[in-house]
Amino acid sequence: MSHDLLPPALARALADLLGDDGLLTDPAERLTYGYDNSRRQAMPAAVALPTEAVQVVELVRACRRHGMPIVARGRGTNTTGASVPVAGGLVVSFERMDRILRIAPDDRLAVVEPGVLNGDLQRAAGEHGFFWPPDPTSAPFCTVGGNIACNAGGPHAVKYGATRDNVLALAAVTGAGELVRCGTPTTKASTGYDFTRFLIGSEGTLALVVEATLKLTPLPPxxxxxxxxxxxxxxxxxxxxxxxxxxxxxxxxxxxxxxxxxxxxxxxxxxxxxxxxxxxxxxxxxxxxxxxxxxxxxxxxxxxxxxxxxxxxxxxxxxxxxxxRKALSPALRTLAPGKINEDVVVPVSRIPALVDAVQAIAREQDLPIVCFGHAGNGNLHVNILHDPADVAQSQRAQAALGRVFDAVLALDGTLSGEHGIGLLKRDFLARAVTPQTLALMRAVKAQFDPDGILNPGKLLPEDV
Amino acid sequence: MSHDLLPPALARALADLLGDDGLLTDPAERLTYGYDNSRRQAMPAAVALPTEAVQVVELVRACRRHGMPIVARGRGTNTTGASVPVAGGLVVSFERMDRILRIAPDDRLAVVEPGVLNGDLQRAAGEHGFFWPPDPTSAPFCTVGGNIACNAGGPHAVKYGATRDNVLALAAVTGAGELVRCGTPTTKASTGYDFTRFLIGSEGTLALVVEATLKLTPLPPxxxxxxxxxxxxxxxxxxxxxxxxxxxxxxxxxxxxxxxxxxxxxxxxxxxxxxxxxxxxxxxxxxxxxxxxxxxxxxxxxxxxxxxxxxxxxxxxxxxxxxxRKALSPALRTLAPGKINEDVVVPVSRIPALVDAVQAIAREQDLPIVCFGHAGNGNLHVNILHDPADVAQSQRAQAALGRVFDAVLALDGTLSGEHGIGLLKRDFLARAVTPQTLALMRAVKAQFDPDGILNPGKLLPEDV
Structure with missing residues (x-):
């Protein structure tokens, strides 16, 4: 069944729920919600702009009745294609759920809606002498919800941790349309299964986050x-x-x-x-x-x-x-118009072996490949430079990518430190985890999202 | 069906698997594996003493074929009854899987078997200038596996985090007898669903941990x-x-x-x-x-x-x-022979309100109740003092406990910061989490443990 258009009954239900300006169906408007920083693009059937959690509950239930895919979206700064609606369906953009609900300096926490920009949160926390440690390059224009979706990091993670280390509690709507609350607004808790950290990095495939309680850290002057x-x-x-x-x-x-x-x-x-x-x-x-x-x-x-x-x-x-560092990015562009930038991670002691392996792959595939990144976490950005217009070069770049992942896994590392898997790396996931672990991922996904409507085609490889 | 004794076929299979001295069936020997620091006790059908992960896989499979409950056990220092075999079945003691497999100073990690004592790990890590932050009072004689089971903390968690913040990767055997590997030996990762943190604090109800990769921290001199x-x-x-x-x-x-x-x-x-x-x-x-x-x-x-x-x-x-602090414990004992010590947690700003509420409950129930603990995390140990031989007093102590939990939850706190739920708090869990969240916990548990053989009667309340 195609999910290029909303069935009329679902379109009416969503329009009633979200109001006249809360559902975008015009192709020109939909188009702008179909891409992300992976440069991939696909056309969603419609775009929902909810303003409150109860609308998210109802829209998931309505979509579920029609088997309509749902793709949660922050501002599309992610690099993996995780927010590209490859299966069509409804994009849910959280741009109107962007409020900072509460900053509690005495409890060192902030409660926010998922659409708040990381940079706006930093400014508001800074007025109280705090910051929220995740600081990806896109911080001024990426959302906290997106940071949660891919477990975003950044340069300060080496001392202060990535997103998973800096979230205390979440409210989220599962693919069954149930609102679940997990975690506590405290820095310690041992009360049942930890869904909070489990949802972080799950790329919108388990639930849509509608509220997050964030751990703040005192800002060093x-x-x-x-x-x-x-x-x-x-x-x-x-x-x-x-x-x-x-x-x-x-x-x-x-x-x-x-x-x-x-x-x-x-x-x-x-x-x-x-x-x-x-x-x-x-x-x-x-x-x-x-x-x-x-x-x-x-x-x-x-x-x-x-x-x-x-x-x-x-x-x-x-x-x-x-x-x-600043001279590097323009220099890379003069070398080749295209780059594949993967944020692999290895144990710190394996960094020299990884750089050696990457140089060997560069020679083998006759392409420049350079490494830079967050060394304290062993999280290197491997940049494979190529000309996308040159078919043979692009094929060699793809071959190099697979070889880089194999090298990383052989060095006890993994596919991503802070970008996630999304669309671009899903076919490599089965190399990174064992069949038993992958089977358990699928089984747990089915409990959160029984009909598989949440971000289909992402993170987990196709089940063949 | 009773699980007081092993069926002969299972007893033979386990004896073949574990060797003559790897399976204890004598009642006098079994008895000592039936208690923990909750003072509860129950008789297991047998005690398994595996020496390697492959034995754990096989013993779970054998028990599953017979529907025999399995209770993982470190050294029984936990306070919640989580390791008491209330449903009978097989206690799996990890005392012979106590090796430190590897300490990698350059990668700031240690790889250990679950039965290693926390104190032994600290000594070994200290030789390289590192420590592992979780430091419960029982550190000299509690195991890392037990720390993982209840997400143990301790006084240094305020700066360095509790167990969940200090584990990088796990290998564990699910209730289906599958060995799953989760996590990476790196401080950053965003590669699929995070089973590592999910298993921490799950109290042996999802899987038996057979190997843990721990994040080490430089020891301040x-x-x-x-x-x-x-x-x-x-x-x-x-x-x-x-x-x-x-x-x-x-x-x-x-x-x-x-x-x-x-x-x-x-x-x-x-x-x-x-x-x-x-x-x-x-x-x-x-x-x-x-x-x-x-x-x-x-x-x-x-x-x-x-x-x-x-x-x-x-x-x-x-x-x-x-x-x-040292004078306090003996002073408490002179006041009353028994105490219920609960490690509740509230946001820091709510500590005064919690202490006020506890004092009101103490007056109402005519029992001394005192609070001390890890203030930086809002993690207070509420001690309800009573005479267990006095039936009326014990009933009032139980009533006070329920009222304390209600007060904590009304203050946005939760039931446990570092001890877990176990047997003693399972009937209160449904007050702490919503029905939707509890239903999801049960659904996910069933994926890890389809026949419900792992630590039955713990953490999750009875499903009525």
């Missing part, structure tokens, strides 16, 4: 950056292990491989020494403690293979130390 | 204690909120209410000023940072209602500041 260059990736990885093994946790610990350093220098024009690898290290704290934190991180950064260690005396100088 | 006394609980709770709202996280933040302070002084003989509430505050760090951390916590501890603030110049003096 000061930050200071260090930039360390190493002769090779092995020396940098050993430094990462030293930095993570001492008690002063870096608030950021970012990595660039030698190709990235070379591109930033030679193509991007960054004024940095030649080196085989680069680490950007950040300390945070207050006036009394920051110096000591910087000193501890400087000591840990030093070791065999260190080429240069630069400290930024203040925040502005810290920004200038990022020149290499 | 120094710790320093502060003791703050306040005029009333409200002033102390305001100080807790201030302490938690600034960037230097206390490594412990323990609370005693005014009755505890009075008992410690008048009955226990502790040399402390009279006060309405007490906080024990701990900072950790190294020689360069500790002073600053202590100063930051001292500033935050000061405010309206502060009666006295004492700093311990060194670790030994810190121990002496604990005199009040």
């Amino acid at each position: 000061l930050r200071r950056a260090l930039r360390a260059l190493y002769a090779d990736v092995g020396s940098a990885a050993a430094a990462v292990a030293r930095l993570m093994a001492q008690p002063v946790a870096p608030s950021m610990l970012e990595f660039m491989d030698g190709d990235c350093v070379r591109l930033a220098r030679e193509v991007g024009g960054a004024d940095i020494p030649a080196a085989g690898a680069l680490l950007m290290i950040q300390a945070d704290g207050d006036a009394a403690t920051l110096e000591h934190a910087v000193a501890a991180l400087s000591r840990a950064a030093q070791g065999p293979g260190l080429v240069a260690l630069d400290a930024a005396p203040d925040q502005a100088a810290g920004e200038r130390l990022w020149a290499a | 120094l710790r320093r204690a502060l003791r703050a006394l306040y005029a009333d609980v409200g002033s102390a709770a305001a100080a807790v909120a201030r302490l938690m709202a600034q960037p230097v996280a206390p490594s412990m933040l323990e609370f005693m209410d005014g009755d505890c302070v009075r008992l410690a002084r008048e009955v226990g003989g502790a040399d402390i000023p009279a006060a309405g509430a007490l906080l024990m505050i701990q900072a950790d760090g190294d020689a360069a940072t500790l002073e600053h951390a202590v100063a930051a916590l001292s500033r935050a501890a000061q405010g309206p209602g502060l009666v006295a603030l004492d700093a311990a110049p060194d670790q030994a003096a810190g121990e002496r500041l604990w005199a009040a």
Whole structure:
């Protein structure tokens, strides 16, 4: 059965429920809700713009009666195709459920609707001296609901955790149209099965989140950056292990491989020494403690293979130390118009082996592949550069992607650290988990979503 | 069907599988595996002592064929009756699966069997400069598997998290006899549904954990204690909120209410000023940072209602500041031979309201009830003192318990912060979660354990 259009009875029911301006059916309007940052696109049958949880309950029940697929949507900044309505059906955009319901400084929490922008939440929490740790690059325009869907991270996760570590409670509507409440507005709880963390990272395939209680963290008033260059990736990885093994946790610990350093220098024009690898290290704290934190991180950064260690005396100088990273993105674009950017993750000690494996794959497939990313978590962004207009190159890029995933899994890593699986990686999931685990994922999914209407075609591979 | 004895065919199969000394059937031996720290006791049909995961897979399959209940057991230190075999069946003690398989300092992780003692793990990790944050009072003789079963916490959870925050991956055998592997040995992952955190706190009702990959944390070399006394609980709770709202996280933040302070002084003989509430505050760090951390916590501890603030110049003096807490337990025993100790949790701002409610319940039921515990997490241990030999008093204690839970739930809290539900609190679970959430818990349990053989009668209330 096609889900390109709403059956008239369902269209009437949804229009009654959502009001005249709460259901978009015009193709020109629907089109803009059919893409995400994966560059994939598909046409939904309609777009719902609910304003309250009870509407979400009712719209799921109505869709379920018609077997109509439902795709929850924040702002479409995800990179995996998770919010592309490949099976048609109803896109539920949470853009009108964007309120911060409550900030409770004494309890260090915020209660929000899923459509609130990460950046808006940060501003509101900042007025009370707090922040919410997940900080993906898209923070100004991505939603908290989307962060929950893919277990978003960002550079500060190395000290403060990713989304799963920073959510206390959720209210969500299952595919059966039941509103479930899980978790407690406390930082400790041991009362039955933990659906809160289970829903995080489930990419809209189990339930639609309609309210989230977020754990806030006191905002350190000061930050200071260090930039360390190493002769090779092995020396940098050993430094990462030293930095993570001492008690002063870096608030950021970012990595660039030698190709990235070379591109930033030679193509991007960054004024940095030649080196085989680069680490950007950040300390945070207050006036009394920051110096000591910087000193501890400087000591840990030093070791065999260190080429240069630069400290930024203040925040502005810290920004200038990022020149290499900033020069990198335009440099990559001059090399090739297209890139496949995968956020694989490996144990920290395996970073050199991963970079070696990636370089071998790059030679084998005759394509530039560069690695940079969140080294403290072993979460590297592997960028396979290619020209999408060149069919042979694109095929080699796809072949390289499969080989990268195989290398990551052989190194005890996994497919994604913070982007999720979505559409683009679902066919690789069966390589990453055992058949027994995959069978259990399917069985549990069926309890949340008995008719399989929630985000079909995502996360789980096709059941053949 | 009775599960007091193994059917002969099952007894033979298990003896073949586990060897002569791997299956205990003598009543005197079985008896010692039938209790836990809840003081409840029941007789299992037999006790299995597996030495490897493959035996656990086979014994679950054998028990499933006979519909025989299975109760996983660490060392029985839990307080909720979760390891008491109330339905008979087979107790699986993990005492022979107690190996530390691997400690990887560069990857900040340890891979262990479930029967390893928490204290043994801490010693082994300490040799590499690390610790594993969960530190229940029973740490020297409780197992990591037991910590995982009830999502154990302890005083350091306020800074470093409880068990759920410190486990990266698990291997576990479901009630269907399938070995599932979940998680990755990395601190970030977004690859399908998160069974790792879901199994933590599930009290052996979903699967038997046979291997755990634990996240280790660098051990701060120094710790320093502060003791703050306040005029009333409200002033102390305001100080807790201030302490938690600034960037230097206390490594412990323990609370005693005014009755505890009075008992410690008048009955226990502790040399402390009279006060309405007490906080024990701990900072950790190294020689360069500790002073600053202590100063930051001292500033935050000061405010309206502060009666006295004492700093311990060194670790030994810190121990002496604990005199009040140490005097408390014997003082409580002189008041009444029995106590019901529940580890409820509320948002930090609700601590004063909880203590008020508990005092009202104490007056109403004419029983002493005192509160102390992990204030930074809002996780208070409510101790209802009574004489178990006095039937009327015991009935009033039970009535008080129900009223305490109602008060906690009305304050947005929940039944347990770190002990779990087990046998003793299962009848209260339906007050803490909605019918929809409870139904989903049952539905998911059935996917892990289709025949309901794993720890029957625990966590979930009877399905009537």
